[in-house]
Amino acid sequence: MTQRVSALVRYFLRSLLFSLPGFLCILLALVCWWVLFDPRQTTPHVDYYILMLSLLGAAFTLLVTLTIAAHANRAIHYPWLVRLHKRVEYLAAVLTSSLCFGTLLQLLVAVLATHNGPRFTPGAVLQMPLVWLPVNALAAILALHASDMCAVGWSRVYLFGGLLALYFGQKVNVIGPILRIVFWPFGAIADAMQTGSFEPILMAIGIVLLYAAVLLKLVIELFVAKDLDLTE
Numbered sequence: 001m002t003q004r005v006s007a008l009v010r011y012f013l014r015s016l017l018f019s020l021p022g023f024l025c026i027l028l029a030l031v032c033w034w035v036l037f038d039p040r041q042t043t044p045h046v047d048y049y050i051l052m053l054s055l056l057g058a059a060f061t062l063l064v065t066l067t068i069a070a071h072a073n074r075a076i077h078y079p080w081l082v083r084l085h086k087r088v089e090y091l092a093a094v095l096t097s098s099l100c101f102g103t104l105l106q107l108l109v110a111v112l113a114t115h116n117g118p119r120f121t122p123g124a125v126l127q128m129p130l131v132w133l134p135v136n137a138l139a140a141i142l143a144l145h146a147s148d149m150c151a152v153g154w155s156r157v158y159l160f161g162g163l164l165a166l167y168f169g170q171k172v173n174v175i176g177p178i179l180r181i182v183f184w185p186f187g188a189i190a191d192a193m194q195t196g197s198f199e200p201i202l203m204a205i206g207i208v209l210l211y212a213a214v215l216l217k218l219v220i221e222l223f224v225a226k227d228l229d230l231t232e
């Protein structure tokens with residue numbers, strides 16, 4: 001299984017890297033670096049550096065996952081699907097390659113942003129992978145739910161419509177305090193990085209990983225059970 005998945009991962013990464021969408025993703029990363037981390041100025045705060053790169057990493061991973069999932073859903077890949085022992089292997093390859101490419105784009109901006117960047121403490125360096133990787137994983141899984149490859153009927157409408165309802169429901173006086181608990185981890189991560197606290201980050205990251213695990217289980221069930229509608 002590992003060899004089959006790794007072969008697919010290499011194929012998807014190579015296909016994206018040497019394609020126009022891959023070039024545009026790299027170009028977008030360079031533009032984001034120039035605009036958000038102007039090398040002619042000094043990046044003042046470590047928390048800005050980590051938070052901004054967290055958002056960029058999630059955005060890159062979301063975009064890359066949608067691109068790779070669209071490519072993987074083409075009919076030319078049908079021979080790959082029928083040779084796999086389990087359909088979930090195909091999904092694992094798409095998710096892994098998306099996470100790898102999205103994180104590499106994030107690291108590209110992170111390295112470039114160290115020019116005239118902030119001074120890093122050991123704690124700040126440790127926080128970066130702890131925050132970035134779970135957020136990227138959650139973004140990739142959400143992108144799979146939004147893709148034609150995994151969506152079944154109105155499943156993505158129900159999911160993202162429910163998330164929007166939860167988000168705007170926070171403003172309702174009666175249920176607002178309860179719904180805020182759902183989005184608490186993301187605010188807690190931002191606040192903890194500003195204050196330098198480490199324990200709230202670990203708790204928030206654990207909840208983010210729980211969200212990712214639940215959504216991953218759901219997307220696996222959708223993909224395995226659906227009738228594939230491959231594009232030409």
